Every structure is written in C-alpha cells, then in structure tokens.
Amino acid sequence: MTSSSAPELIKSVDSAVLRVRTRAVDVSFNELFDMYNSEELIINPDFQRLFRWSEGKQSQFIESLILELPVPPIYVIEIEDGVYELIDGLQRISSYFHFRGYNSRNPGSPDDLALSECDVLPELNGLTYKKLPQSLQIKLKRHFIRMEVLRRESDKHLRYHMFKRLNTGGEILSPQEIRNCTIRILNNTFNEFLKKLAKNNDFDNCMASLSDEKREQMYMEEYVLRFFALKNNGDRYSKEVGDFLTEYMEGIAKSENKNSIFDYNTEEKLFILTFKILNKALGDAAFSGVSRKGNIMEAFSALLFEAITIGVQRRLIDLSTKDDKFIEKLGQALDEAKRDPEFQKWTKGGGKNYAAALRNRVDFVARKVDECLA
Numbered sequence: 001m002t003s004s005s006a007p008e009l010i011k012s013v014d015s016a017v018l019r020v021r022t023r024a025v026d027v028s029f030n031e032l033f034d035m036y037n038s039e040e041l042i043i044n045p046d047f048q049r050l051f052r053w054s055e056g057k058q059s060q061f062i063e064s065l066i067l068e069l070p071v072p073p074i075y076v077i078e079i080e081d082g083v084y085e086l087i088d089g090l091q092r093i094s095s096y097f098h099f100r101g102y103n104s105r106n107p108g109s110p111d112d113l114a115l116s117e118c119d120v121l122p123e124l125n126g127l128t129y130k131k132l133p134q135s136l137q138i139k140l141k142r143h144f145i146r147m148e149v150l151r152r153e154s155d156k157h158l159r160y161h162m163f164k165r166l167n168t169g170g171e172i173l174s175p176q177e178i179r180n181c182t183i184r185i186l187n188n189t190f191n192e193f194l195k196k197l198a199k200n201n202d203f204d205n206c207m208a209s210l211s212d213e214k215r216e217q218m219y220m221e222e223y224v225l226r227f228f229a230l231k232n233n234g235d236r237y238s239k240e241v242g243d244f245l246t247e248y249m250e251g252i253a254k255s256e257n258k259n260s261i262f263d264y265n266t267e268e269k270l271f272i273l274t275f276k277i278l279n280k281a282l283g284d285a286a287f288s289g290v291s292r293k294g295n296i297m298e299a300f301s302a303l304l305f306e307a308i309t310i311g312v313q314r315r316l317i318d319l320s321t322k323d324d325k326f327i328e329k330l331g332q333a334l335d336e337a338k339r340d341p342e343f344q345k346w347t348k349g350g351g352k353n354y355a356a357a358l359r360n361r362v363d364f365v366a367r368k369v370d371e372c373l374a
Contacts, residue, residue, distance in 0.1 A: 024146055024147070024148050024149070026145070026147070027144065027145060027147050028142050029065070029096050029140060029142075029145065030141035030142065032096070032145075032147075033096070033097065035084075036093075040082060040084065041076070041083075041085075042079065042083065042086065043086050043093070044086075051090060051091065051094040053095055055113060055116055055117075056117030057091075057117075058094075058095035058113060059117050059118055059125075060117060061091075062095065062096070062113075062115060062140070063120060063121055065096070065139075065140055066121065066124070066136060066139060071092060071145055072089075072092075073145065073148050074086065074088060074089030074092065074093060074146075074147050074148070075089060075147075076150070077149075078149055078150065078151050084149065092145075099128075099140075112130065113129075114128050115127050115128075176218040176219060176221055176222035176245075179225075179245070190249065190252045190253055190262065191253075193268075194221045194224045194225055197268065197271055198220040198223075198224050200271070200275060202272070202275040202276045202278070202279040203220075203224070203271075203275040204220075205283065205284050206278050206279050206282065206284070206286035206287065207287065208284035209284070209288045209299060210223075210300045211300070214300075223305060225245055225249060226241070226245060226305070226306070227271065227274075227309050227310075228248070228262075228267060228271075229244060229249075230306060230310050230358075231270075231309075231313055232262075233248050233251075234310065234358070234362075237358060238355055239354050240353075270316065273320055274313070275309075277312065277319050278309070278312070280324060280328075281330045281334060282331050282334060287302075287304045287308065288301065288304075289301045289304060294339060301347065303346070303347040303348075303361060304338065306358060307343075307346070307365045308334060308365055311363070311364070311365025311366045312365065312366075314366050314369070315366075315369045315370065315373055318373055319369070319373075329372060330372050333371065333372050334365065334368060336368075337364060343361065346360045
C-alpha cells in the first residue's frame, strides 16, 4: 500500500465507524421476558418460525443458566425509542421463554418445557419452571446477559451487514432463511413479493417433488428468487449460486430507495404465465428427473428447474397464444428432452453448477421450444 493511500483508508474506516452507533447493556432474563410481553422486545414472526433447538438442547441451555455459566451476548436493533428488535440470539431467548411457559413455535399457546437431557445436573430432568425450588427460579430470573444495541441512528446498510455476518454460516438456518431475515433491514418489499409468489397454485403444483423439509426451510421462496435472478441477471452467474442469489436480492433491495430496477407488475405477470404454461405442460412432474429405466423420479432437480423455467422465456409470449393441445405437445417435447443423453450430461450428477453448463441446459430447452413452435 502506498503512503498516499494509507490516509484515505484510515479516513474510510473512521467514517464507517462513525456510522455505527452501539451501546452494551446488561439485562436479566426476567427483564427480557417482561420486555417481550410489553412489546418492547420484538421477535419478528420470520424469526419465530426459525426456533429449532430440540427440547434437549433448550434444557441444556437452562441448565447452563442455573449453573451460572457465561452465555454469549444477544444483538438487537433499536427500531424506536426504547423498542428493540432481536437480530441474533433467538435460540437462547426462545429457550428461556419456553421454559417460562411461552413456546415461540406456537405464539399465544402456553407450553411449559419439562427439562430433559441435563447431564451435569440430571436431577433437573422432568422439572418445569413451576416445579423448580423458588431459589432456583430467582437465580434464573436474575441471570444477566449482555445485550448489544445497534442504535437506530446507525447506517442501515451497516446494520444489514452486521446481521448477515452474525448469522451466515450457522447450520440452523438455510441460506434463504438468512436472506429472508437479513434483507428486511434494507427493504422488505422484494422479500414479501417472493413469499407471495411462492404461494401461487401453478408454481406450487410444479414444485410438488420438493420435500416438505425443504419447503419448511423456505426453498420455495428461494426458487422464486432463483427464477428472477437467472432470468434477469443470468449473464453474471459464475459458480456459487448462493452468493449469486444473495447479491441479486441485495441489488433489488438497495435500489428500492432510488429508481427500482425491478418492475414488480411486469415480473409478476411473467412468473404467473411461466408456471401456468409449465403446470399445463408437465404438471407435478415438471422438475422431476428420469431414471435410467425411463421412469419419472420423485426427487426434485434444481438443474431441471433452471433449464426449463429459463429455457422457455425467449418464446414465452408465443407460447401464451397457444391452445391446450399445443401445450400438451410442448410437455411431450420437454419430457423427451429429460430423456435425451446430451441434455442429461448437463442435468445429472454433481459439478454442473458452472456457467457454461447452465447455458448449455437452458439453450437445449430453448431449442426444443423453438422446434415445437416451428
């Protein structure tokens, strides 16, 4: 680094630091419980559905509190004076709330956690909060945890990156769940748009082979995002699909405060039309592969999803003018494509996520569509 660039770097660092306003507060778990009940601590519904610790792991956390073991801090964003939104620490906070009789998996329904799998103090197993000796109840209530507060005056883009870095890489959240939670800090319009389209009936039927577990982890929303990212920005795709999707979603969210680069009305119509045609043509086996024996497989194929949904785009308007008999013919052509050895080279097996393979499978489907329309 040159001596002239060093001062500029230091100036940039100082500027970024000034845009982050934080303070640390030590609060008791009882205070957090009261703050939540009085709506001074907000846990967004998108977060509540991500509470996945097993009852055994929740119990071990409660055991740690009783043993007065130190616990990591939680992070909140100040959204208005005295009101905070949790951005990191969901599993710990929800475990305590569950033990106090509030199950965040099912808000509004009291559900006392009975401790299990406590291995340091097995005597705790089977006990609920109400069955604990009063002295242990008080110990739990008064156990303090550090709460790092990101003040509302802080730059929202830095708040976004803070949350992203706190939550990226955890095994608890799927990539789309992380995107869903983090992008809200920048702008939530595109997020809600993805959720809306994920409920489209034609799309849902085409995605029938996607497992219930994947659906629970927001993969339906991720594939809506993947559709738009590849359709609108596919020429920038290289290999890491996760980073590609995140960068595309960030780009849309950041543009909302200026002139949006995303025409919601037009894009929604194209999405609905795409899956209306594909549902008629291929039905619930739209993105299911074909076995060596020629049988339709139940497993969902992301590579087929990319190839077919993007491959039909070039002639989508032409396809929209055709009757059901022609669309049935299109379905037969796409089914034949799935069985074609050349096409299978780009849609079966590992290592097919690079850009050239994506172009090859999309182009193959596009040629099939052209042949149908010839």
